[in-house]
Amino acid sequence: MSTPTRRVDAREKVTGAARYGADRTSPDLAHAVFAVSTIGKGRVVNVDTAAAEAVPGVLTVVTRIDPAELGSPGFLMGGGYGFQSLQPLTDDRIAYRGQPIALVVADTLVAATEAANLVRADYEPEPIATDLDDEGAETLVQEEAIPLPFLADIVVGDADAAFVKSPVRIEASFDLPRQHQVPMELIGGVVEWRGDTLVVHEGTQNAGALRGGLARQLGMDLAKIEVIAPYTGGGFGQKNSLQPHVGPLALAARRLGRPIKFVMPRTQTFHQASFRPASRHRVRLGADETGRMLAAVHEVDQQTSRHDLFPSMSTEITSRLYGIGDFRGRQRLVRTDVQTPGFMRAPFEHPAAFAFESAVDELAYAVGQDPVSLRLANDTDVDPVTGQPFSSRHLAECLRRGADMFGWAGRTHEPRSMRAADGSRIGWGVAAGVYPASLAPAVARVTATSEGKVTVGVDGHEMGQGIRTAITLLISEDLSIEVGDVTVYVGDTRVAPQHLTAGSWGTATALQAVHAALRELRKHLNVADSDPVDLGAAVAATGQTSVEVEATTIAPGQPPEIIEHSRAGLVSFAGPVYPGFVAFSFIAHFVEVRIEPTTRRIRVPRVVSVADCGRVASPVTAASQLRGAVVWGIGASLREESEVDPRFGGFANATLEEYPIPVNADIGEIEVGFVDEPDPMLNPVGVKGLGEVAMVGVAAAIANAVFHATGRRQRRLPIRIEDVL
Amino acid sequence: MTAIVRGSGGNPANAADEGVCLALGTMGSAESTIASACRTETTFTANGRPVRVELDPRESLLDVLRERLGLTGTKKGCDHGQCGACTVHLNGRRIVSCLTPAVQVNGQAVTTIEGVADADGTLHPLQEAFIDNDALQCGYCTPGQVMSGLACIAEGHAGSDDEIREYLSGNLCRCGAYAGILAAVRETARRLNSPVSEG
Amino acid sequence: MRPFSYAVPATLAEAVSALAASEPGTKILAGGTTLYDLMKLDIEAPPAVVDVHRLAELAAIDTTRPDEFSFGAGARMADVADDPVVRRDFPVLAESLAKAASQQLRNMATVGGNLLQRTRCGYFRGGPAFPCNKREPGSGCSAIGGLDRGHALFGAGDACVATYPGDWAVALLAFDAEIDVIGPRGVRTVAVGDLHVEPGDDPQREHTLAGDELIVRIRVPVTPSGRGSTYHKIRDRESYAFALVSVAAGVAFDDRGVVEDCRIALGGVATRPWRSPAAEAVLIGERLTEATARRAGEQAFAGARPGTGNAFKIELGIRAVGDALRIAGERAGR
Known part of the structure; x- marks a missing residue:
């Protein structure tokens, strides 16, 4: 038997034979397009559909659906199925710009698109709050607002007292932007009825929630709904739940007696699905003069919507990165006028690790320690939060092996001490990552x-x-x-x-x-x-x-x-806390940045990442996934921000042109390694997880490298050219 | 002498019946092609096969390939020329099909991902190299990457890693398979340009 | 998209008469990368388009004359960018095209159409949620007081601060290019410097061509500073992005190594392609050094009027001018 090195569905993918949700065609297919709100909040008073209905080929224009016919799917994090609880078109409230106000179905896509553009609405707008600090934004303490044990603040010992007593103290605040997942596959697919069975073909990470949520919304039996998604063209959290376009499409398809294809325009994907919320992280780190960490306080403010509480789980990992005896987390949620934010690759862990691992780097410089040595010296075998053992923890091995592969020993410690022949500043940075298994x-x-x-x-x-x-x-x-x-x-x-x-x-x-x-x-x-x-x-x-x-x-x-x-x-x-043990994946990232001497463009010519994800179940695809996550880290730290104009709400740069994800020319060498030690406790196959931990810490490693190159700390992402000019 | 005509609506099924085409002007040449929003007949080849379709001039080549011809390997990622997922070859050159009104390809040759492998299923060396280098993850951008990679090599823009990266930057990959894509194109360019090529 | 009628004239003469006879608002369709895109966004809604993208009469690239290069308006951006003579003798032209868009788009877009590319201002392209004088006269300008990181430092007014997004026209402007335009009233020549207009109080008007006129060719005088030239483009990512700041620069030295010709034009920072004669004057008669290049850069940005989020482009632009002049100077060979 040969050891396969290839991805088993690669042939389908390189020939175009892989069939994604919207790849279904049939002669009687109708096409749907949504018209969306142009105001940031308020009430829709009237929707004028006359011009839209007059477009030849238009089959129906739906502006209001009786909630009895289409209920709320419930919020994914509140015992429901939807990316948010709000189901557009079921009342006159507008909660965010980009919220659907009408569904147009037509014989052809050109007709549906033309008609949707002709839908006109009158609104009663209301003032909006979009940012964490805006007047009108409402701040809640998470553990009070959502009294569930796993969302409670993590408190071990008395971190505030231990911090005050610490000889070395680091205190810094970090701001992280809203970001969007933007998988290449647009949201959508084909919804059809086969008899009284509803069949949904749509790329998703959660066919179960599409089925369960539609059953709840439409009052149907689960057995009468099929969701088919053999290939999903990227999810990254965006496709983790039922989205509000599916229910209206199901109703329209039933009424028209035709299958309906819907492919959400890219700009609408920025508004009709979740995103990574804005967050602010305040970190206090206390240590002794040798760099031994004694206390940590990690306080988080994270954006949510008016209609749902999307919780933060940021301190779940920062409390476990090192053996810190006294830790206090504080997570607050800030209600703003937006669709409900949600999960995007390493949803909390990427921001949390950026903040925490930047602070750890500051500590290393404050005590004159090598950043790798300092991390190794603070490693722990026991979960500081529960006192239980880790099912497996090879963070130290990740750091040591990564340092070797990277050639870390050749680094000079002083900021601004390394320079390339062309005058570029060279910075080498490191950071660790951890993610629940x-x-x-x-x-x-x-x-x-x-x-x-x-x-x-x-x-x-x-x-x-x-x-x-x-x-x-x-x-x-x-x-x-x-x-x-x-x-x-x-x-x-x-x-x-x-x-x-x-x-x-x-x-x-x-x-x-x-x-x-x-x-x-x-x-x-x-x-x-x-x-x-x-x-x-x-x-x-x-x-x-x-x-x-x-x-x-x-x-x-x-x-x-x-x-x-x-x-x-x-x-x-379930996880990461199990009876008798806790389980996490670990990683160490080593990054080289080069910053041009004049116009200060930041480039990342090489990265080394070594992961402990338990046994590596599929070496080829795991390596790709890790490299891809590094690309994500580069995008998240140097490129991506979903911008909001507070006068209008919604997202201002909602295109693939203006929301600049990395292109091929942005990416240099990415060398990856795996500890590849089976996890003995978590499951019989010894596998932990990889896709998320792979991104955790990349941004901090980049920011730490930028510090090493320039001597300037970067506490806000993305780090753009104007931040280093 | 022929009239340029203009129709009233978007539905090709209905528009011809409406009879409201308006005279717009005149043109002197028999070769001039006349079209309207009613619909126009367009012929071209798709992967070598002749195609004849009645088109609304608004329809993009991308939508026609996918919805009318069943060639769904070509993907829609933005519909505005900002991602490259819809890359096809027009007369051997790569273009984005989303910004190409389908009526514009009248009389021309379109090649899509479905036309890259041999009829017997033998993959093109670049497709093999994509598999060997795991130059893909979710696969959604992959047809566009392959079409772009083929053109990159044919154009002579695969001379160095930096050149390949630059000339493949019009194809976004959110999974971040760029390193594998680079390796696949580099390897294939070397193989195809090598004086002792096999076969 | 609104319905439109579509005509494909077989000759240039037919295209001209079709345009002359067409109803108001008829547009010329070439590569489609701007017009069809904006039609999809419902921002352009021409009642008719005249497709000239395959007119052989517009396709020629002529680099054989010693005094002038000529590019048919229908030549594809990629073809001019890849032309070996242009790359050797006039790198700024090739680079301005090669650093624009992607190869797919460059294979479609024409060098004539590219001159008239419309702004990428997100408020303009974003549709009815945003007031925009360019899209909806009198509605206001959302970029003023808004997200203006990408907006203009030069040539802006109270009505519009949108940046001209192109690169090619910036390079052409620096080297005194002209365009030949055909219309029902015959052929006329327009300097590229006279093609684009600042928004003033009519941001809808972006250029000086009439609706029934068609660009036939672009002519660029060949000069020594063309050989010693570069197009330096600073973007938010390494490729496939519009400029934060771009600089078209050219230098020629006399026997003593003193600058005798200098060209500096800016992209990404103005409402139209922006040439800086004052910056050029700083260098003429001087030696090109880091210090003189910096002074030229400072002069180029002397009149900049930043908004709330784009002031960084002044220092960035000064440095980009310096880098561009250094690259151009190396090519000019001292």
Whole structure:
């Protein structure tokens, strides 16, 4: 058997054969476009659809849907399914600019687009608050506003007292911008009725929530809804829930008796889906003269909407980065006039690590310590928050190996001490990252045939991270069959509940379930777990042409009934605190920046990142995912900010031109490494998560490198040319 | 002498019946092509196959490929020339199909991702190199990257890493597969430009 | 997008007569990268378009004459950018094109159409949520007092501060290029410097061509400073972005190494391509040094009037001028 080095669905992707949600076509397809609010808040008084309706080919213009016909999906973080609780078109309230005010369906896309542009509305506008400090923005203490244990402030010892007593004190405030996920695949797909069954083809990370949420909104039986998403063209958190366009499309498709295709215009994706909220992080670090950290206080203000409380979980990681005895977190939410913000790759951890790891770098300079040595000296084997052991923790190995690969020993400590031949300032920076290793319930159904082929249907969504490849590899290795003899179905509610794939639990969750199903299969085939197997012969020996088994797995400590919660499409993950241990993934990033002597363009010619994600389930796709996350870190720290004009609300630079994600020419060498030690406690396959931790700390490493190059601390992202001129 | 005509609406099915085409002007040449918002017949080749479609002049080549011809490998990522996901070749040169009114390709040759591999399924070396270098993740931008990479090599813009990076910067990849894309194009350019090429 | 009628004349003469006979508001469609884009945004809504993108008469690139390069208005940006003679003898022209947009767009867009590219101001392109005098006369200018990081330091008024986004015209302006324009009243020649207008109190008017006129070709005098030239463009990312600041610069030295010709024009900072004769004058008769280049840069930005978020472009621009002059000087060979 060959060890596969290739992504199993790569061929489909390089030939254009991979079918994404909007790739379905059919002769009777109708096309939908939404008209959206031009005001930032208020009431829509009248919507004039006459001109729109007069456009030839227009089938319907919907401006209001009875809430009895289409209820709220509920908010994902409030026991619901939607990226926000607000369902547009069900009343006259406008909560944010860009909120849909009319749905147009027409025979053709040109007709629907023309008509949507002709919809005119009268509004009663109201004043808006868009920024953390705006008058009218309402600040809430998170643990009081949402009294749930996992959202409570983390407090260990008396950090304020320990800080005051510390001989060395670092205190700094960091501002992080709103950002958008902008996966390349636009939101949308095809909604159709087959008899009384609603079928949704749409790229998503959470087919289960689309099904569950539509069932709730439309008052339907779960069994009458199918969500099919074999490929998702990037999610990054944006596609983690039911979005408010689907319900109205389902109603319109039923009324018209036609399937409807909807592809959300790029600008609308900035407003009709979630985004990374603005946040401010105030960090206080106390240490002794050797750099031993004694106390940390991490206070966070994070933006949310008026209609939902999107919580912060920033201090979950900053309390675990080092063995700090006294820690106090404080998380507050600031209500502003915007759609509900949400998850975007390393949603809290990227901002939190930028702030905290920048402060740690300041500490290293304050005590004259090498930033790598200082981090190594503050490592811990025990979770400072719970006192429990880490299931595995190889942060020190990440730092040591990364330093070697990078050539860190050649660095001179003083800021502004390294310079290139062309006069550019060189800066070398380091930062660590950590991310919870969570798990979710999953169902895997494995069918093995007497021809030695295996088909598996399992919870999970393929959005580029390589979950299909990881599952294939696990089966291929376990059963000694060729990769080509394995077929994987994910992202399809017909084969499994399709719990949310996010938070870096996707691969571990799916693999754990598949692993259990394979154990079950071996039981049926009377083959011991560790023995080699001739699969086709073993199946034939049962007297059947195929054998089907199913396994359900849950996270350690979860009650068995959690699977029903997941089947309903509700978020059901657990971690990082489990009975008897805590589980996190770790990473260390090393960055070189070069800053031009005159116009001060900041370039990142090389990065080295070494991750501890447990066992590496799929080496090729894992390396790509890590490199991609570094690209994300570069974008997040040097390029991306979703800008808001406070007079208008919404987002001002809502295009791929004005929201500048990195291009190929922005990216230099990215060398990646893995500790690749299986995690012995978290699950039998030894896999933790990678996709999120991979980005955590990149921004701090870049900012620390910019400090090393210039002697100036950067406490606001993105760091732009004007910040270093 | 022919009249330029103008229709009233966007629905090709209805517009022809409306009979409200207005005379706009006259032109002297038989070669001049006349069209209207009613609809116009456009012929071109897509991956070598002749295509004849009745078009509303507003329709983009991208939408026509995807919605009318079923060539859904070409992707929509922005619809405004800001991402490159819709890159196709027009007479062998890369363009963005989203900013190309489909009527403009009348009489020309369009190649999409579906036309890159051989008819027997043998992949183009660049497609192989994309797989070998894992130059993709979610795959959504990949058809555009491949079309752009092919053109980059054909244009002679694959001479150095920096040149490849620059000439592939019109194709955004949010997954951040840029290093693999660079490697795939570099490797393929070397292979195709090597004097002792195989085959 | 609004319905429109579409005509493809087979010859230039037919294009001219089609335009002459067309209803008001008819637009010329060439590469489509600006017009069709703005039609998709419902910002342009011409009743008719006349497609000239394949007129062979407009496609020629002629670099054989010793005194003048000539580019047919329909030549693709990529073709001029990749022309070996242009790259060797007039790098500023090739670079201004190669650093614009992406290769796909450069394969579509024409060098004539590019001159008339409309602003990328987000409030202009953003649609009806934002007042914009250019889009909706009399509605106001959202950029004034708004997000103006990308907006103009020069040539702005109370009605509009939108930046002219192009690069090619900046390079052409620095080197005294002219365009030949055809219309029902015949052919006329317009200096590139007379093509674009500042917004004044009529930001909708961006250039001096009549609606029935068509650019036929662009002619650029060949000069020694063209060989010693560069287009230096500073962006928010390394490629595929509009300029924060860009500089078209050219230098020629006499036998003693003294600057005898100097060209400096700015992009990304003005409502139109912006040439700075005063900055050029700083260097003429001087040696090109870091100090004199800095002085030229300071002179180029002397009259800058920043808004709230774009003042940094003054210092950035001064330094970019210095860098551009250094690169140009190296090419001119002292």
